[in-house]
Amino acid sequence: MFLTFTLNLLVDYGQQAAFSHAWSLCVEEHFYLVFPLLATVLLRRPSAGRVVAVCVAVVLAGIALRTSVWLHNTALDQISGGQQRNWFVEDLYYPTWNRLDGLLAGVVLAVLKVFRPHTWQRLQQRGNTWALAGVVVLALAMWLFRERTDLIGNAVGWPVLSLGLALLVLAGTATDSALGRLRLPGALPGWPPFPTACI
Incomplete structure (x- = not known):
């Protein structure tokens, strides 16, 4: 499962309950395999309308899929008189197709920067506004995730979370915003404390 990057698709939490970060690497690899094909198709006849339609379709399909998985599994739990397996982790949390919202948010930011540079520049002028909006979102x-395994959080919470994080990333790229002026010294190898931290 590690070699084929299918760990997140074939999870058996009853047999292997140990946490592994490898599931997120699987999502990343699936993205690297599928996104270039989708981008190639969309770039054959570039159209803002087509890109927006695909983005809306991905978000709505994700909401519908997570909702149907949640409803199906809770119905099975009711029929069998209790939870028979950890379907939340196996069917909702780990699979790639339920993780597309965050990937989409990053792709939208990249598309704006590369294909709509004037729009990107206008967005950059409102960094503090995007930061505030990101915090609110x-x-x-x-709030939607207040009950971690509830339907509403898992159906619509993921795209809302992805939007909020995308707004913060957008704010962080605006050099005149408060967030954009922050630096992560620990991530910079040239920062003086870094060599001593490695010793």
């Missing part, structure tokens, strides 16, 4: 996402 993240607060909404946290």
